[in-house]
Amino acid sequence: MVGGSIAALTAAQSLRAEGFDGQVTVLSDEAHRPYSRVPLSKGILAGREPVESALLPEPGDDIEFRTGARATRLDPRARVVTLADDTQVPYQGLVVATGARARRLDGGSDLVVRTLDDARVVASRLATARSAIVLGGGFLGMEIATTCRALGLEVTVVDLAPPLLRLLGPWLSDLAVAAARDHGIGVRVAPDGVTLLDEYTVRCGESVLEADVIVCAVGDVPNTSWLEGSGLPLAADGGLVADERCLVAPDIAAAGDVVSRHGRRTPHWTNAVEQGRAAAAALLHGEAARPYCPDPYFWTEQSGLDLKISGELPLTGAPEVLAGSVDDRSALLRWTHDDGTATAVAVNHRLPIVKLKRLGAGPPVATPSGA
Numbered sequence: 001m002v003g004g005s006i007a008a009l010t011a012a013q014s015l016r017a018e019g020f021d022g023q024v025t026v027l028s029d030e031a032h033r034p035y036s037r038v039p040l041s042k043g044i045l046a047g048r049e050p051v052e053s054a055l056l057p058e059p060g061d062d063i064e065f066r067t068g069a070r071a072t073r074l075d076p077r078a079r080v081v082t083l084a085d086d087t088q089v090p091y092q093g094l095v096v097a098t099g100a101r102a103r104r105l106d107g108g109s110d111l112v113v114r115t116l117d118d119a120r121v122v123a124s125r126l127a128t129a130r131s132a133i134v135l136g137g138g139f140l141g142m143e144i145a146t147t148c149r150a151l152g153l154e155v156t157v158v159d160l161a162p163p164l165l166r167l168l169g170p171w172l173s174d175l176a177v178a179a180a181r182d183h184g185i186g187v188r189v190a191p192d193g194v195t196l197l198d199e200y201t202v203r204c205g206e207s208v209l210e211a212d213v214i215v216c217a218v219g220d221v222p223n224t225s226w227l228e229g230s231g232l233p234l235a236a237d238g239g240l241v242a243d244e245r246c247l248v249a250p251d252i253a254a255a256g257d258v259v260s261r262h263g264r265r266t267p268h269w270t271n272a273v274e275q276g277r278a279a280a281a282a283l284l285h286g287e288a289a290r291p292y293c294p295d296p297y298f299w300t301e302q303s304g305l306d307l308k309i310s311g312e313l314p315l316t317g318a319p320e321v322l323a324g325s326v327d328d329r330s331a332l333l334r335w336t337h338d339d340g341t342a343t344a345v346a347v348n349h350r351l352p353i354v355k356l357k358r359l360g361a362g363p364p365v366a367t368p369s370g371a
């Protein structure tokens with residue numbers, strides 16, 4: 001496996017679970033043991049949770065996990081991965097799980113939250129700050145803004161469009177923006193974009209905004225530069241093109257944030273886990289492996305909203321309210337699509353994930369009792 005996070009680790013562990021007894025090596029360019037990025041924008045950034053809480057369980061003795069091992073080249077014909085120190089690592093089967101990195105606005109000096117080290121730097125800056133600007137109103141930007149508010153900072157989110165509009169659709173975007181404003185988060189739409197003038201100043205249309213800390217959360221870029229010259233197919237979005245079994249080429253599979261399927265990337269935790277499993281199955285069983293059928297699910301916590309979403313996005317129109325009340329911001333909602341599938345959304349509503357997934361999948365079904 002090349003990549004040191006959840007997709008690579010899941011693929012490695014799935015090979016073992018499927019009975020593979022050959023050598024399994026995970027090559028990670030990070031200095032850390034594998035960890036989850038999920039708490040980096042939440043409890044860890046806020047200083048509420050220790051860094052150790054992000055660490056994933058140790059891979060186990062039957063998996064070799066190498067830190068500081070950056071892959072720089074792939075030769076699929078010779079079946080060799082070359083590392084930055086020129087070590088050659090031969091393989092029989094390969095999973096590419098190199099994920100993505102933060103997109104930057106300022107050539108590298110802007111603050112971002114992608115890695116554990118990034119989160120530590122931003123957390124220490126926030127600890128002494130009184131104000132923050134977050135550039136980018138996607139899931140990550142809104143979570144970072146929420147954390148800034150929890151720390152007592154004055155915070156403004158700036159985006160080209162209303163936060164979450166492109167990702168979730170207008171109905172949920174309106175809900176999230178209203179919750180953000182109630183939370184004391186300023187929201188500013190800058191259709192012409194922003195220009196970072198320096199560490200503390202950003203031009204936004206005619207005005208110049210200032211804050212003690214400016215954090216960029218303007219998307220991510222798949223880590224594929226090490227594949228240059230390998231002949232592996234890249235999509236227009238920069239992701240590695242994988243087929244319905246997560247195969248990229250003979251004996252090469254891919255999983256997680258680096259992957260583009262049907263012209264689309266799905267940079268969410270559950271997708272990385274499920275593709276990690278599918279990639280391992282594809283290496284072991286090739287064309288005989290079951291096609292990977294995504295069952296989209298993800299969650300976000302922001303501005304007092306705990307959103308759990310099962311199904312395709314973005315959403316048009318208004319939802320059915322299956323339980324709870326939208327006015328109270330505690331509800332179970334469902335959007336039914338033209339093809340008979342549905343997307344279910346739990347807003348501050350406790351429901352086991354399997355039940356939510358059942359509501360969000362396939363043709364609409366009756367609300368389960370107790371929902």
Ligand SMILES: Cc1cc2nc3c(=O)[nH]c(=O)nc-3n(C[C@H](O)[C@H](O)[C@H](O)COP(=O)(O)OP(=O)(O)OC[C@H]3O[C@@H](n4cnc5c(N)ncnc54)[C@H](O)[C@@H]3O)c2cc1C
Pocket residue numbers: 002003004005006007008027028029030036037038039040041069070071072097098099100101113114115140223226255256257258266267268269270272297298299300301
């Ligand atoms: C701050 C934050 C919060 C998030 N919160 C949520 C959430 O609440 N819910 C949700 O569903 N998703 C969330 N996500 C998304 C989720 O974390 C990602 O989808 C997931 O981490 C993807 O896993 P991955 O293994 O594919 O890639 P990554 O996590 O990007 O890991 C790829 C690994 O490969 C390594 N690598 C890259 N290039 C090389 C190379 N050339 N050689 C060796 N190693 C290399 C990288 O350093 C990294 O360790 C969040 C993401 C972030 C950044």
